[in-house]
Amino acid sequence: MFDIFQRLGASTLGILERLGRGATFLINILISLPTVLVRPRLLITQMFSIGVLSFSLIVISGLFVGMVLALQGFYTLSDFGAEGMLGVMVAASLVRELGPVVTGLLFAGRAGSALTAEIGLMKATEQLSGMEMMAVDPVARIITPRFLAGLISMPLLATLFTSVGVLGGYFIGVGLLGIDEGGYWSQMQSKIDFHQDIMNGLIKSVVFGWVVTWIAVFEGYDAIPTSEGVSRATTRTVVHSAFAILLLDFILTALMFGDV
Amino acid sequence: MTDTASLIKIRDVHFSRGSKLIFDGINMDIHRGKVTAIMGPSGTGKTTLLKLIGGQLVPSAGSIEVDGQNIHQLKHKQLYQLRKRMGMLFQSGALLTDITVFDNVAFPLREHTNLSESMIRHLVLMKLQAVGLRGARDLMPAELSGGMARRVALARAIALDPMMIMYDEPFTGQDPISLGVLVQLIKQLNDALGLSSIVVSHDVKETCLIADYVYLVSGGKVVEHGSPEQLTNSDSQWSQQFMKGMADGPVPFHYEAKDYVEDLLGLQS
Amino acid sequence: MRISRSIEIWVGFFVAIGFVAMFFLSMQVSNLSSISGEPGYDITASFENVGSLKVRAPVAMAGVDIGRVTAIDFDPKSFEAVVTMSIESKYSELPSDSNASILTAGLLGEQYVGLEPGGEEELLEDGSEIEMTQSALVLEKIIGQFLFSSDAEE
Numbered sequence: 001m002f003d004i005f006q007r008l009g010a011s012t013l014g015i016l017e018r019l020g021r022g023a024t025f026l027i028n029i030l031i032s033l034p035t036v037l038v039r040p041r042l043l044i045t046q047m048f049s050i051g052v053l054s055f056s057l058i059v060i061s062g063l064f065v066g067m068v069l070a071l072q073g074f075y076t077l078s079d080f081g082a083e084g085m086l087g088v089m090v091a092a093s094l095v096r097e098l099g100p101v102v103t104g105l106l107f108a109g110r111a112g113s114a115l116t117a118e119i120g121l122m123k124a125t126e127q128l129s130g131m132e133m134m135a136v137d138p139v140a141r142i143i144t145p146r147f148l149a150g151l152i153s154m155p156l157l158a159t160l161f162t163s164v165g166v167l168g169g170y171f172i173g174v175g176l177l178g179i180d181e182g183g184y185w186s187q188m189q190s191k192i193d194f195h196q197d198i199m200n201g202l203i204k205s206v207v208f209g210w211v212v213t214w215i216a217v218f219e220g221y222d223a224i225p226t227s228e229g230v231s232r233a234t235t236r237t238v239v240h241s242a243f244a245i246l247l248l249d250f251i252l253t254a255l256m257f258g259d260v
Numbered sequence: 261m262t263d264t265a266s267l268i269k270i271r272d273v274h275f276s277r278g279s280k281l282i283f284d285g286i287n288m289d290i291h292r293g294k295v296t297a298i299m300g301p302s303g304t305g306k307t308t309l310l311k312l313i314g315g316q317l318v319p320s321a322g323s324i325e326v327d328g329q330n331i332h333q334l335k336h337k338q339l340y341q342l343r344k345r346m347g348m349l350f351q352s353g354a355l356l357t358d359i360t361v362f363d364n365v366a367f368p369l370r371e372h373t374n375l376s377e378s379m380i381r382h383l384v385l386m387k388l389q390a391v392g393l394r395g396a397r398d399l400m401p402a403e404l405s406g407g408m409a410r411r412v413a414l415a416r417a418i419a420l421d422p423m424m425i426m427y428d429e430p431f432t433g434q435d436p437i438s439l440g441v442l443v444q445l446i447k448q449l450n451d452a453l454g455l456s457s458i459v460v461s462h463d464v465k466e467t468c469l470i471a472d473y474v475y476l477v478s479g480g481k482v483v484e485h486g487s488p489e490q491l492t493n494s495d496s497q498w499s500q501q502f503m504k505g506m507a508d509g510p511v512p513f514h515y516e517a518k519d520y521v522e523d524l525l526g527l528q529s
Numbered sequence: 530m531r532i533s534r535s536i537e538i539w540v541g542f543f544v545a546i547g548f549v550a551m552f553f554l555s556m557q558v559s560n561l562s563s564i565s566g567e568p569g570y571d572i573t574a575s576f577e578n579v580g581s582l583k584v585r586a587p588v589a590m591a592g593v594d595i596g597r598v599t600a601i602d603f604d605p606k607s608f609e610a611v612v613t614m615s616i617e618s619k620y621s622e623l624p625s626d627s628n629a630s631i632l633t634a635g636l637l638g639e640q641y642v643g644l645e646p647g648g649e650e651e652l653l654e655d656g657s658e659i660e661m662t663q664s665a666l667v668l669e670k671i672i673g674q675f676l677f678s679s680d681a682e683e
Binding site: 044045047048051052055091095153155156157159160162163164166185188189192193194195196198202 | 536537539540542543544546547550551553554555557558585
């Protein structure tokens with residue numbers, strides 16, 4: 001019976017150990033940031049594979065989410081005779097919540113898992129070890145550019161998602177469902193506050209970008225260098241990122257919008 | 261063998277991985293300008309030894325001196341400086357898979373020197389010529405055979421003109437021709453460039469062709485050492501079994517098991 | 530290692546379009562255009578009860594937005610709420626005896642400050658205080674009054 005407690009204790013210690021390793025790893029990444037900034041080539045290459053290649057996924061998802069929001073919102077709001085508020089509803093949902101969160105989840109699935117797999121594979125084929133022996137710091141050369149690229153790409157992608165979503169809502173709401181065009185935008189403009197809503201949404205996406213990219217590169221770097229180990233690390237990235245995003249979203253929402 | 265002739269001095273090194281004791285007080289001298297072979301059965305931690313020498317792993321006791329410096333007491337910067345003078349050839353080549361052969365060999369030059377691109381191009385072509393792969397410079401690592409990948413890795417290892425090269429199982433899984441090429445390259449480079457080479461392997465035949473000195477390692481200690489001829493004619497039964505590749509001897513053929521007849525007849529022992 | 534030009538171009542495009550989206554959100558979707566650095570002057574007004582009025586709520590006259598609430602403080606001497614408002618400079622000719630009420634937009638909407646003009650020739654300036662104020666209607670009090678008055682009739 002005490003076996004359960006023992007295993008619980010062991011896994012808690014294991015979690016703490018990983019957290020500690022992850023934190024040390026993050027500090028190493030931050031320390032090598034200056035060296036990456038003087039070599040923009042590394043950063044740009046990574047921004048391409050992380051940001052640009054996620055572009056179509058995010059834009060298409062954003063469009064559909066916006067359109068569905070308009071569709072669903074319209075039917076609910078008509079019960080209260082409040083169709084005119086459709087613009088606000090779509091925009092508020094996207095800017096405050098769906099933009100950062102859904103983009104974060106998609107990002108974790110597409111870019112995060114790719115990062116983990118790539119780094120894990122480099123570890124398994126001894127490329128990271130080889131670099132160390134060639135007196136090149138693998139963290140500065142491989143990890144930090146990817147971290148920075150993820151950190152920059154996430155807010156850009158989230159903003160794109162939100163904008164396209166609002167446009168999608170416009171197409172459905174005004175184009176299909178016949179809501180007044182002027183009303184759609186003007187209600188939105190009067191109710192969506194730049195500081196309160198847009199800036200906070202941006203802050204959320206930066207936080208998510210930080211956390212997801214950190215988890216992705218850490219899992220890759222820490223992976224067991226076998227094919228099974230890499231595949232498990234990739235799964236962990238997606239799962240842990242999802243938990244982290246949803247948890248942080250709750251905390252940030254409570255802090256930011258708590259006294260609305 | 262005077263002290264200055266030893267490039268690397270390994271003294272009383274102990275190392276464990278988890279609960280498994282890998283090295284139990286091992287002593288070795290790697291001499292300058294010579295090809296030193298470290299041989300032993302699989303799993304004795306020969307690769308671990310290379311990582312200890314390179315400073316990637318830290319022994320729990322004992323010391324390793326490389327060119328007069330205790331490698332585990334060096335600060336980060338000094339360690340990296342020392343590593344630039346050490347070349348290492350990994351078992352799989354460990355080439356960076358997302359860049360061409362040319363860029364792989366140019367990698368250490370671009371990272372550690374401020375040489376112009378044209379100078380780098382000259383150096384890279386020279387190194388590739390030395391291993392016979394100058395024409396393959398625009399291929400990607402995925403397009404190379406195992407033997408070619410190792411040769412490219414070798415060209416990369418000598419890019420900064422190091423003072424020594426460590427070879428981790430260079431002969432494993434190679435076809436006879438690649439084998440012949442590699443053996444020849446290791447010896448030629450060692451002599452032509454005045455390098456000191458450490459070859460970790462369990463391919464007795466190939467290694468003895470080029471080794472000047474051999475260490476036989478087993479059970480975490482040096483079992484015997486000497487020139488290849490000395491070891492082939494050694495008195496130790498174990499060394500004899502290893503060098504000649506005999507199926508049975510001090511290292512038994514049968515894994516520990518019950519008496520055969522009893523096992524077959526299902527009798528309790 | 531030279532990166533191909535197309536990669537550089539794509540990354541540049543990506544970053545540029547990200548900024549365009551940001552600009553779109555700020556201008557078209559939010560109220561940035563109406564609070565973007567219009568110069569203004571500050572006036573104050575004291576209320577018994579500000580209800581659910583918030584900072585950055587609009588200040589309107591005749592239904593037109595002319596400013597924003599910039600601060601809400603409590604005066605421990607008069608036990609009233611002091612609301613500071615920033616009025617856009619172009620509306621500099623408001624009579625000093627205008628009154629301020631806290632109104633609700635729609636039935637259940639947000640609260641804002643509504644100004645009604647008075648008749649004085651003297652004008653409100655930076656730092657002026659509006660004397661006549663009408664507090665927010667607190668729903669519970671109204672319901673309470675209604676209940677008590679219907680009780681009293683019985």
